[in-house]
Amino acid sequence: MEKNDGQQLKVSAIKDGTVLDHIPSSQVFKVIDILGLSGSEHPVTFGVNLDSKSMGRKGIIKISERFFRDDELNKIALIAPNASVNIIRNFRVAEKKVLAIPETVSGMVKCINPMCVTNHEDIPTKFKTIVKGSEIQLLCHYCEKITDL
Amino acid sequence: MPKSLISIQDFTKEEILHVLDVAEEMEHNKSQTFLSDKVVACIFFEPSTRTRLSFETAANRLGARVIGFSDAANTSIRKGESLKDTIKMVSNYVDLIVMRHPLEGSARYASEVASVPVINAGDGANQHPTQTLLDLYTIRQTQGRLDHININMVGDLKYGRTVHSLLQAMSHFSPEFEFTAPDELKLPQEYRDFMDSKGIPYKETSDLREYLDATDILYMTRIQQERFTDPVEYEKVKNVYSLNASMLQGVRPNMKILHPLPRLQEISTDVDDTPFAWYFKQAENGMYVRMAIISYLLGKR
Numbered sequence: 001m002e003k004n005d006g007q008q009l010k011v012s013a014i015k016d017g018t019v020l021d022h023i024p025s026s027q028v029f030k031v032i033d034i035l036g037l038s039g040s041e042h043p044v045t046f047g048v049n050l051d052s053k054s055m056g057r058k059g060i061i062k063i064s065e066r067f068f069r070d071d072e073l074n075k076i077a078l079i080a081p082n083a084s085v086n087i088i089r090n091f092r093v094a095e096k097k098v099l100a101i102p103e104t105v106s107g108m109v110k111c112i113n114p115m116c117v118t119n120h121e122d123i124p125t126k127f128k129t130i131v132k133g134s135e136i137q138l139l140c141h142y143c144e145k146i147t148d149l
Numbered sequence: 150m151p152k153s154l155i156s157i158q159d160f161t162k163e164e165i166l167h168v169l170d171v172a173e174e175m176e177h178n179k180s181q182t183f184l185s186d187k188v189v190a191c192i193f194f195e196p197s198t199r200t201r202l203s204f205e206t207a208a209n210r211l212g213a214r215v216i217g218f219s220d221a222a223n224t225s226i227r228k229g230e231s232l233k234d235t236i237k238m239v240s241n242y243v244d245l246i247v248m249r250h251p252l253e254g255s256a257r258y259a260s261e262v263a264s265v266p267v268i269n270a271g272d273g274a275n276q277h278p279t280q281t282l283l284d285l286y287t288i289r290q291t292q293g294r295l296d297h298i299n300i301n302m303v304g305d306l307k308y309g310r311t312v313h314s315l316l317q318a319m320s321h322f323s324p325e326f327e328f329t330a331p332d333e334l335k336l337p338q339e340y341r342d343f344m345d346s347k348g349i350p351y352k353e354t355s356d357l358r359e360y361l362d363a364t365d366i367l368y369m370t371r372i373q374q375e376r377f378t379d380p381v382e383y384e385k386v387k388n389v390y391s392l393n394a395s396m397l398q399g400v401r402p403n404m405k406i407l408h409p410l411p412r413l414q415e416i417s418t419d420v421d422d423t424p425f426a427w428y429f430k431q432a433e434n435g436m437y438v439r440m441a442i443i444s445y446l447l448g449k450r
């Protein structure tokens with residue numbers, strides 16, 4: 001990390017890789033989890049509570065030398081729908097990706113229903129996403145109950 | 150993956166009507182032999198004598214043989230065997246599995262693990278699709294049709310899975326509903342949204358007498374203690390409705406009373422001898438409908 005014009009901390013630039021910006025600060029660690037970055041061999045830098053014109057405070061994650069499939073990135077839309085994704089090549093933004101809410105979600109969320117079979121047997125969860133205005137709900141493939149995000 | 154019946158929404162309108170037609174055939178000919186080379190497993194991880202007997206009789210009346218257990222207490226499941234391993238093992242022995250299990254979603258999972266068709270005979274508070282099909286069969290039997298029927302559902306409309314499944318299934322047939330429930334047990338919002346999205350009209354009341362005279366099917370339900378997390382809530386509502394013969398003076402002549410049984414005090418025994426009582430016939434119909442479902446899933450009808 002470096003000090004940037006005395007105003008804000010800036011997470012250092014990367015040469016090649018993926019930059020996830022405009023993540024709510026509270027969700028940064030969840031995004032790290034969802035993308036499986038805690039076991040990453042690539043350099044990962046992140047910041048939370050950074051000043052943002054549009055959000056007030058924001059979080060940012062930069063992953064060097066790592067590019068993700070769309071279905072991996074789209075999982076982030078569930079917890080940070082306004083996150084922006086920039087693909088960096090040779091220090092420049094080579095591509096901007098728009099996150100889409102996935103139709104199904106597997107394995108990353110627990111079913112809220114204590115009587116759901118996924119909470120008793122070794123079964124990965126599976127949900128269908130239902131978008132209700134700005135809210136996203138998850139319909140359990142097994143017990144058919146709704147888990148709010 | 151072979152075709153299974155886990156949730157009533159697994160069957161299209163055409164499949165529902167087909168199964169009802171086959172059930173009618175079974176009612177006219179109660180002993181068949183075309184499944185004499187088949188073995189059916191009835192595996193009940195929680196006891197339900199009524200449902201198990203209905204399924205076992207259905208399989209026997211088709212000529213199939215039946216294996217299984219009626220309670221998980223004495224099986225290896227108690228010793229910690231996973232559901233997956235149990236289903237894998239059983240599905241290697243038999244041609245079809247009928248399963249009841251206290252966990253919600255267990256039947257869907259079993260159908261994904263099994264190599265043979267699975268019929269859900271109840272997965273906790275979630276689904277019990279054969280009950281719904283026998284309800285539809287009984288409605289058609291008593292009214293001569295399924296379209297444009299007025300149904301008054303009474304009792305536990307909040308937790309009652311038979312109510313929720315029946316209204317989903319009836320949505321194919323342009324019904325009208327009245328919902329009679331105490332405030333604590335009113336129909337959940339998601340089912341109101343469902344009916345609004347299908348343009349199905351419904352009225353609500355907490356007074357059993359209010360719509361009694363304007364209905365074709367009076368669908369009574371038991372208020373089940375085991376669905377309540379709060380015993381105080383249960384005590385408040387457990388005796389809220391009690392139908393007796395004197396209340397049936399002005400009802401439609403074609404009106405029939407259905408109830409998934411067992412009943413408690415919600416239908417007094419003096420109703421049994423009126424021409425409106427149909428719940429015992431409804432239970433009998435369950436056997437024909439289960440014969441039809443087994444035949445259909447095994448590709449024999």
Ligand SMILES: [Zn+2]
Nearest residue numbers: 111116140143
């Ligand atoms: Zn679930």
